[in-house]
Amino acid sequence: MASELLPPPKLPSTTTMATITTAFSADGTTTTTIITTTSNAITASTTSTATTISSLSGDDLREIFLRLPDLPALVRAGLTCRSWLGAVRSNPAFRRLFRALHPAPPIGFFLDLTGPTNPLFVPLRPSDSDVIAALRRGDFFLTSLPHSFWGWSVTDCRDGYILLWNNLVGNDLSLATLNPMTWAVDILPLPGGIEAGSSNNFGVLGFHLQCSDEKPWLFRVICVCTDQNRVRAAIFSSETRDWVIQPWVDIGENNSLKFRAGSLVDGSVYWPCHGKGRMVRINIRTLDTSVVDLPGQVEVDGYNFKAGETKDGKLCIVYQSGLSLDVWIRSMDGDGAEIWAPQSTHNLSAEIDRITHTGHLHGYIKIVQVRYGYVYLSKTCMTLAGMQHCWFFSLSLETLKLELLHEGKYDGYVHLYVMAFPPSLVADGGSTGHDAEGEAAVLLVDGVVAGGLTDVALGEVAVLLVDGVVAFPLTDVALGASVAVNLVFG
DSSP states (O other), X not given: OOOOOOOOOOOOOOEEEEEEEEEEOTTSOEEEEEEEEEEOSSOEEEEEEEEEGGGOOHHHHHHHHTTSSSHHHHHHHHTSSHHHHHHHHTOHHHHHHHHHHSOOOEEEEEEOOSSSOOOXXXXXXXXXXXXXHHHHHSOTTOTTSOOOTTOOEEEEEETTEEEEEEEEETTEEEEEEEETTTTEEEEEEOOTTTTTTOOTTOEEEEEEEXXXXXXXXXXXXXXXXXXXXXXXXXXXXXXXXXXXXXXOEEOSSOOOBOTTOOEEETTEEEEEBTTSSEEEEEETTTOOEEEEEOOTTOXXXXXXXXXXXXXXXXXXXXXXXXXXXXXXXXXXXXXXXXXXXXXXXEEOHHHHHHHHOOTTSOEEEEEEEEXXXXXXXXXXXXXXXXXXXXXXXXXXXXXXXXXXXXXXXXXXXXXXXXXXXXXXXXXXXXXXXXXXXXXXEEEEETTEEEEEGGGOOTXXXXXXXXXXXXXXXXXXXXXXXXXXXXXXXX
């Protein structure tokens, strides 16, 4: 009998399905799971491949970090673990780009008060939990300064440092730098012999502070002096611990330079001449001193003029006349000569009256500072009750939006305090620096040292602060309770 050919067995139909799931855990990590399922009439098998955030490269992490909203958020992310910290610390180009994309806003200002007392700090972001936590751990009451009967006075604030001066012993003037976040204080004497060769009209105009973005533990102090028709600068370096006094430079007729009227912009000090249409420029890098003419309509009178910088770092000047602000930017003409190019004119009368309801009261406007593309200014007037009242504003040079930052019954010198990159996020000599885990961590529970990170008890509550900034909470994902740690670096 002929054999009967049987048909080949039919292959069971197959179905393949891929599912992608993304989960966010309470400690800020993200887990992406790809599940591929294949089924047929005979068997069904499931295979799973997980890609976690720890698989991301340093370049990937930095691309993500650039999308964070501000510096406090970057600090929290960078101090989450060693690899994230290394991604921030190992790349200066990333830090420069982050600074350009997210200029740090001021978190408060110091107000010099009359009488023998220290300056008062006024926070500007009281609803920001990260900022408030930093302020609580920082020395913003200036308690680490040496005691003085006369009190201290702020002369500059820049990149996380405060520069102050005071008479400590007798009539000898002393300077001090203070980093409130780290409580680091440095007492500096004035340079000896700075008045040598001057006339009887010698005077100290003021001091400025210059810091390094990539070496935040280093700084320079610039002292500007004048006599009848000359200026000189003296520069102190925290690295060499010495003052270098520059020669006197003749700037022509009576210079009429006023106390505390200067501005430090991109490595140069600009000091306007009162009642005249010019200002003195001292280049800190080259030590050249020159005179810069101002636009014809500018007449410097008191605090109606400031040099500063735009959002993209260009030199600009802001001139206040009445309730109007005029802005010029330093540019080049077709022949390559430097000129002042008009940028905008903004009348503040209606907006200020709408915010302050003081259209019927006489007051005056003071330009405090021009930095990162913002003009910071104040209006002070006497109320009908005979009380002095002040409003503190910011004006964006890009959008011309006026914003009220603070108001109160005060008047005096205002110095903005801007948060800077903490040293723990900046590499030193190519190392990854402080570790954010292990034996370097100390747990504070309600302000009391409770032990190392491995001794955390479940249910205890603390706050993670690194360089005075909230970094991250440890959640039940890792420890089974809502806790956080305070890192203390030795």
